[in-house]
């Protein structure tokens with residue numbers, strides 16, 4: 395028996411990159427955490443410390459900074475530029491480039507947003523991922539922790555009742571979640587899209603997810619999750635599939651009877667854990683199956 399090196403990748407993780415576009419007095423901020431991971435012919439460094447082919451992780455970080463000097467564009471196009479650059483080295487045969495974008499909003503002064511003063515937005519992040527392997531480049535776009543709540547229009551009943559079941563059925567509850575999702579673009583989209591198309595598509599998908607959450611009368615968070623994904627695929631044929639992960643952020647009705655008070659769905663205890671966790675891939679039946687990109691995502695989404 396011999397011991398061999400299995401799959402491996404290396405690079406620089408979570409480079410915090412802030413780019414200020416200042417071509418006019420009205421500045422724009424792009425705030426990214428970028429990860430670059432290279433795959434390829436790196437046996438020698440692992441087996442004998444021969445670094446001849448190693449592109450230092452420090453160099454990968456510097457490359458991000460240097461490329462940002464030309465502008466970031468969209469996270470997807472920035473990652474594609476990094477991917478193509480590193481793939482030009484013969485020892486690099488694949489890789490994974492990931493970005494998480496934090497939002498900054500203009501500070502309102504009176505009715506207008508300030509030109510160069512910003513307030514960091516919610517926990518929500520926009521995400522992008524480029525995956526390269528022998529089959530070529532795959533682009534995922536996504537979002538994380540988009541916190542939403544509806545104060546009615548949600549039920550949960552008809553579930554299994556066994557000797558351990560205590561949950562009452564309800565026809566009116568608070569439904570709250572933090573939506574995280576990845577969607578995979580068809581090659582036809584990524585070949586034609588520039589920064590503006592990626593930005594517009596991101597905004598459109600986010601808005602479909604929110605609209606569906608708001609408008610669907612929910613009988614289960616599972617139903618809401620599937621409906622959100624289906625609405626995205628129905629709207630955009632060039633999105634091949636979408637994966638969603640949604641915690642059920644439980645809001646428990648507080649029993650006010652000990653205080654001689656009723657509680658007609660008005661006072662809740664918002665528990666932070668444990669939480670239900672609902673995750674689903676929504677796919678096109680003719681092409682359902684596991685694309686290799688999903689193996690590069692830690693967890694379901």
Ligand SMILES: O=c1[nH]c(=O)c2[nH]c(=O)[nH]c2[nH]1
Pocket residue numbers: 550561613614615616642670
């Ligand atoms: O939408 C829900 N789905 C469940 O599977 C579930 N389970 C539970 O306890 N509450 C809920 N709510």
